[in-house]
Every structure is written in structure tokens, then in C-alpha cells.
Amino acid sequence: MTADAPFHALEGAGAICLWIAVIVRCPSAVRHPPQRGLWLAVATAALAMSLPLLSGLPGTDPPAPALLLVRSLTGVVSAGAVLCFVVTIMGGRRIRAWACGAVAAVALTLAVLGTTTGAHRSYGTLAAMPPAATAYWLLLTCTHLAVNAACVAVCWRYARGRRSGSALALGLRLFGIGTALAGLYWLRLFAGLFTASDALLRYQPLLMALHGILRAAAVLVPTALALRQTACDIRTVWRLWPLWRELVDAVPHVALARTRPRLTEILWPRDSWKLLAYRKVVETRDAILVLRDYTDPSVTRAAVAAAPPRGAAPAEATVLACVLREARRAKLAGLPRTGARPPEPLGLGLGHGSLDDERIFLLRLAEAYASPPALTFAPPRALPRDDHRKCA
Numbered sequence: 001m002t003a004d005a006p007f008h009a010l011e012g013a014g015a016i017c018l019w020i021a022v023i024v025r026c027p028s029a030v031r032h033p034p035q036r037g038l039w040l041a042v043a044t045a046a047l048a049m050s051l052p053l054l055s056g057l058p059g060t061d062p063p064a065p066a067l068l069l070v071r072s073l074t075g076v077v078s079a080g081a082v083l084c085f086v087v088t089i090m091g092g093r094r095i096r097a098w099a100c101g102a103v104a105a106v107a108l109t110l111a112v113l114g115t116t117t118g119a120h121r122s123y124g125t126l127a128a129m130p131p132a133a134t135a136y137w138l139l140l141t142c143t144h145l146a147v148n149a150a151c152v153a154v155c156w157r158y159a160r161g162r163r164s165g166s167a168l169a170l171g172l173r174l175f176g177i178g179t180a181l182a183g184l185y186w187l188r189l190f191a192g193l194f195t196a197s198d199a200l201l202r203y204q205p206l207l208m209a210l211h212g213i214l215r216a217a218a219v220l221v222p223t224a225l226a227l228r229q230t231a232c233d234i235r236t237v238w239r240l241w242p243l244w245r246e247l248v249d250a251v252p253h254v255a256l257a258r259t260r261p262r263l264t265e266i267l268w269p270r271d272s273w274k275l276l277a278y279r280k281v282v283e284t285r286d287a288i289l290v291l292r293d294y295t296d297p298s299v300t301r302a303a304v305a306a307a308p309p310r311g312a313a314p315a316e317a318t319v320l321a322c323v324l325r326e327a328r329r330a331k332l333a334g335l336p337r338t339g340a341r342p343p344e345p346l347g348l349g350l351g352h353g354s355l356d357d358e359r360i361f362l363l364r365l366a367e368a369y370a371s372p373p374a375l376t377f378a379p380p381r382a383l384p385r386d387d388h389r390k391c392a
Helices: 005-031 033-050 065-090 096-117 131-160 167-192 201-219 221-250 262-267 273-294 297-306 315-332 355-369 385-391
Strands: none
Touching: 005 033, 005 201, 005 221, 033 065, 033 201, 065 096, 065 131, 096 131, 131 167, 167 201, 167 221, 201 221, 221 262, 221 273, 221 315, 221 355, 273 315, 273 355, 297 315, 315 355
């Protein structure tokens, strides 16, 4: 194994990452035409990196000269797709046809030079190459350098104009950095036309490997964010399920579908996990609003007194958990409604914020509902509600 073998192996890993991104994002590219240009750029780059020419620079004992030309033409097609991506971001629809025409002209010229003169077979300094090879390599390297420079400039400009944590800004930054590394690769090839120095030559595969990994990561940003959201929805359903089940047992009419075991809900959801999490939040909130009619102000005051200090636990969630346990007991016991709705805490955090705010509050409530203060809560003994009416 040579000293450069790890770099070549890493370049293969970069190609694998690109192919994974191509396969994963293929359905989205089919459904959304604006994404096809970027997908084509990644697919052609993966194809170019996958050709069996990863052992060194062109001209250094290539296994099949014809594959050199195929790889060069595939790389030009990838550069053209990147150029169309850049034009699309800038909103220049009118110049898209000109850009595609220019890339097609470059590819045709390279194909003619390669097939008629074999210009792609020789690589070295300009003084050591025939005129056809000089034209071939100058055209190839300058095309890649121009397209990569334009792509890096556009990605940098539009990523700065977006919110730093947004998916689009992250994707543009990753794609821009990967393109910059590809630009360094072609810059080294361009410099090799003027000097025979072997400086940094062994790092060429590493540059292409990192380029492939970063571009694949850029394309997979939406998929990664979708997976993170799915994990968040599953975690919400799992953590909220015990509280939801307790409340739905007392108020079954708020459930939109037949209740199922906890693990079944996660592994075989009736709908998407996003909709399942949404339903669990809404049904839990509705059950709480129904149970407000089965609370008593004295129970609320006792729950406030029994709740731990604010520094030890979320006091609001603990108070509500204690009150809900007593309200659930009253509802299951068939006691009539009190008719007196306490102002707090049963209205706290519900219906006054976004759905995400309610989800966060209910998760805190689910944790507090299973905590020792709620489990050991014992409200003061009071007269039966019918006796309260007689005394009144």
C-alpha cells in the first residue's frame, strides 16, 4: 500500500456519500423541478468520482484512456448543472439557456479534441504537451475554475442573507465549502500546466473526497432536518402517552380514535408521526379543559401549598398535575361538576401560545404528573358537594 492509499480510499468514501445523497434525494428531485439541477450536479459528480481513475492525476498510468475522457465530460456536465443552480439562485432565468449552451459547447469541444487527437491522454506542463492537449486542459481547468468561483461567491452571498440557523443557509454554506475544495483541486491542476512541481499533488484525492462529503451533506440537510423532526415527534408521543392515557380514561370522548398500546402507537401509527404528536397534544389539552369543571378552589390552594419551590421543579406544572389527579378521581367517581373554574393553574400555558409552546408545557406536565409530589398529593377532606349546596 502506498503512502497515498488512505487519501484514495477517502475519495472512494466521498463518492459513496454522494451516491447516498443522490439516492435519498431522488424522489424529492422528481417531485420538485427546481431541485433537479442541484440533484443532477451531485449525481454527475458522484459518477465522475466513481470512475476507476482514482489512483492519481490524469496521465499517470491511467487504466483506460477512454475513461479519462468520459470522466472529464461527466465533470463538465456536473459543472454545467452547478452553473444552472447558481443561475437559479440569482433568478436569472433568461441567461440559463446561455449558460447551458456554453457548457454544451465546452463539452462538445472537449469531446472532439479527445476523440480526434487524444488530447486527454497527456498531461504536463504546456511546454511538454502538443497544442491540442494544451487547449484541452486549459479549457477544462478554466471552465471548472470559473464555475466553482461563481458558485462559491453566490453561496456565500445568499447564505449571509439568511438566518444563520436556517436549513437553506446551512445547505448553502456546506455546498459552497465543498465547491471551494473542488476549486482548489482544479487550481492545482491548472498550476501544474505551468510548473512541474509535485507540491500538494498527493493531497488531490483528499480535496475531492472532502468535496464529495460536504456536497452530500448539503444535499441531505432537508432529510436530516426531517429526521430530527420525526424523532422529536416520536419522543413527544412517547413522553406524553402516560398523561394522555390517564386523562383520556377519564374523558374518553376527546380521543379522536380508539386508544391503542403505547408501543403500537409508535411502531405502527395510523398516520404520520407528526400528525400523531399533534393529536396527542390537542387531545391532552382538551381533556384538561374538560376536567377544569371537576376541580375545587380548595384543592387548588392545597396543590399550591404542596408544590415544591420554583427552584426545585416547574411549580406551575406540579400544581396542575396535583389538581388534575384530583379532578380525574372526581370525574371517574361520578361526582357532579363544581361549576367553579379556578383562574389558575388550569388555564396556564394552554390556548395562549403556539402549538410548540403547548407541547413543551404538556411535556413538563407529564413529567410532573408522575413525580412524587403529584403521586402523594392528598387534598383536604371536605364536605360532599351536595352538602355544600345544602349549607349554602
